[in-house]
Amino acid sequence: MSTSAAQVVETQESPPLSVIVVGAGLVGLAAAIALRRQGHHVDIYDASSFKVELGAGLAIPPNTVRCLLDLGCNISNLNPVENLCFTSMAYDGSTGMKSDDTDYQARYGMPWFMAHRVDLHNELRRLALENEGDGQPARLHLNCRVISCDLEACSITLDTGAVRAADLIIGADGIRSTIRSYVLGETIAIPPSHTAGFRWVTDAAALEPYPELDWIVKTVPMGARLISAPVLPKQPGAVDHRTIIIYACRGGTIVNVLAVHEDIRDQDSVAWNVSVTQKDLLDFFSDYHPKFKSLLQLADNIHIWQMRIVPPLKTWVNKHVCLMGDAAHASLPTLGQGFGMGLEDAVALGVLLPKMTPASKIPSRLLAYERLRKPRAEFIAAESFEQQHIPAKRGLYLRSIEMRDQVMGYNVRQDAERVLGELLKGEWVSSTT
Ligand SMILES: Cc1cc2nc3c(=O)[nH]c(=O)nc-3n(C[C@H](O)[C@H](O)[C@H](O)COP(=O)(O)OP(=O)(O)OC[C@H]3O[C@@H](n4cnc5c(N)ncnc54)[C@H](O)[C@@H]3O)c2cc1C
Incomplete structure (x- = not known):
């Protein structure tokens, strides 16, 4: 000044x-x-x-x-849990994942946390x-x-x-x-955005018996994972632009999951936040690889959130x-x-x-x-x-x-x-x- x-x-x-x-x-x-x-x-x-x-x-x-x-x-x-790396993974478990391993602290003078x-x-x-x-x-x-x-x-x-x-x-x-x-x-x-997200948290301890889920909290460096399905030519009733975002928080003791997808409901006639079952969730992601579905099978207290801008x-x-x-x-x-x-x-x-x-x-x-x-x-x-x-x-x-x-x-x-x-x-x- x-x-x-x-x-x-x-x-x-x-x-x-x-x-x-x-x-x-x-x-x-x-x-x-x-x-x-x-x-x-x-x-x-x-x-x-x-x-x-x-x-x-x-x-x-x-x-x-x-x-x-x-x-x-x-x-x-x-x-906080530091987000050291952003990894994008293919929904079918195939390789082709890409990682952003930017050193946020070095580049921006600040870390990235969850x-x-x-x-x-x-x-x-x-x-x-x-x-x-x-x-x-x-x-x-x-x-x-x-x-x-x-x-x-x-x-x-x-x-x-x-x-x-x-x-x-x-x-x-x-x-x-x-x-x-x-x-x-x-x-x-x-206005409706035709986008919603299933949202829930799981105790990291609940993942322990499932070695196929070690990639979530045991892989180094720790970071957010995005698991996306390709956008396909529109089929009637099909759900588009699906991405599951997974990261740990609260010192690594909790795993946060947000499964974003096209909202095929009439968004103006449903509540902005409703409780849903695990089956509702699995139905949306039925074609995802078993290593991702094992995480979904641990979900409870799931809510579907409308997201608008x-x-x-x-x-x-x-x-x-x-x-x-x-x-x-x-x-x-x-x-x-x-x-x-x-x-x-x-x-x-x-x-x-x-x-x-x-x-x-x-x-x-x-x-x-x-x-x-x-x-x-x-x-x-x-x-x-x-x-x-x-x-x-x-x-x-x-x-x-x-x-x-x-x-x-x-x-x-x-x-x-x-x-x-x-x-x-x-x-x-x-x-x-
Ligand atoms: C699924 C999802 C994931 C998100 N993930 C991220 C993320 O990873 N990173 C990020 O930066 N952002 C994220 N966001 C966005 C972030 O959550 C919001 O931008 C942020 O919480 C907005 O805060 P706010 O205080 O403006 O509004 P709100 O959190 O909505 O708070 C508004 C407050 O106003 C009160 N209120 C409302 N009406 C009245 C009234 N008439 N009189 C008195 N009180 C009233 C409410 O009770 C509430 O406490 C996410 C959002 C969603 C939906």
């Missing part, structure tokens, strides 16, 4: 901003951390009680690790709510569903009828966001209200970047709203936030869809080092500080002329 720009910040005497975050998912918590560390006063409202946490793994690539460290995350609390979502949520919750650390702890209000948002009053209404106002409202309320329709001035449909929005911000995370730009998991993009949003907004930012500057800072974040996050969402659905683009992320550099080499703090420096310089010039 330039000296003149920094002076502007220091000479202002504004009180901390009051901030409402709607949604205490991974991204809402990250926003709370970034803003409390700037001295702002944060209240988080979530509709859920957090009694049922999602038992699943999450890929945490280098750009995401960079943001977690930026927010003060203690990586060892995530019980973690359990509950461990990640607990760590972010600790950083947002604990007494230690910069700024005052955020306050978390559970069982509080937000039903509306008043842009003029900068307030939300809860399902109890209570109204809460603040200087800034962040809609981090996920793909089916309530806040989004207020920011846009209309409700938009999130948020189409490019006309805006993410309106007055003192903004969108963040899946509410703004949910993507398919093809690139493992959904959470990472939300985390980058949170770091960027924290940088753009430093201590002593006057509330009157919020609208222009939110516009800068949108300009900085929207093109990148929407690019990722579009690629996540195209690399799943366009045959020639399948696996591009694995093949293209340029694309991985663009995604994983990015440093959002650096970019946001540059933008803030330019903004402050402009504000300083206009205040002295």
Whole structure:
């Protein structure tokens, strides 16, 4: 930041901003951390009680690790498993596997981890709510569903009828966001993607009696495996673009599996997340090699998740209200970047709203936030869809080092500080002329 720009910040005497975050998912918590560390006063409202946490793994690539460290995350609390190698395997067990053995640490200055979502949520919750650390702890209000948002009053209404106002409202309320329709001035449909994933976890100990499964957690180097079936000319009732993604998390004690496939159901007439049987799963992957099917035969507590993307929005911000995370730009998991993009949003907004930012500057800072974040996050969402659905683009992320550099080499703090420096310089010039 330039000296003149920094002076502007220091000479202002504004009180901390009051901030409402709607949604205490991974991204809402990250926003709370970034803003409390700037001295702002944060209240988080979530509709859920957090009694049922999602038992699943999450890929945490280098750009995401960079943001977690930026927010003060203690990586060892995530019980991470390092992803040292990405291996793509043929569904029929034939050779022809290709591996990406990029040294992520050397290339991007950060490793690539796999973690359990509950461990990640607990760590972010600790950083947002604990007494230690910069700024005052955020306050978390559970069982509080937000039903509306008043842009003029900068307030939300809860399902109890209570109204809460603040200087800034962040809609981090996920793909089916309530806040989004207020920011846009209309409700938009999130179209079916015709993609879904079977999702479950298995204790690594359960694999022990099956030496044919040693390749999952015993092969060195450890890493994620992708087992794809070829895209075939469409047969009636056939299921297309199938990929099973397997990796260990929680210190190698849990194996996370996501079996992505074409969703041949009418997605608008079924629930977004339903429990299914092992037979349902095996029917989809009946032509896979026995060494893969043995893993599927250990599956229980399986859910099928619809996966959709948020189409490019006309805006993410309106007055003192903004969108963040899946509410703004949910993507398919093809690139493992959904959470990472939300985390980058949170770091960027924290940088753009430093201590002593006057509330009157919020609208222009939110516009800068949108300009900085929207093109990148929407690019990722579009690629996540195209690399799943366009045959020639399948696996591009694995093949293209340029694309991985663009995604994983990015440093959002650096970019946001540059933008803030330019903004402050402009504000300083206009205040002295
Ligand atoms: C199958 C699958 C696999 C994935 N794998 C990866 C991966 O490997 N790597 C990766 O980076 N990303 C991955 N993602 C994406 C990632 O999970 C999401 O991008 C991320 O969790 C989004 O977080 P969020 O906080 O924005 O939204 P959410 O996690 O949806 O949180 C929204 C919160 O808002 C609350 N809420 C909603 N409405 C209201 C309301 N009206 N009032 C109050 N509270 C409300 C909800 O209770 C919830 O707690 C995957 C996604 C899927 C579906």
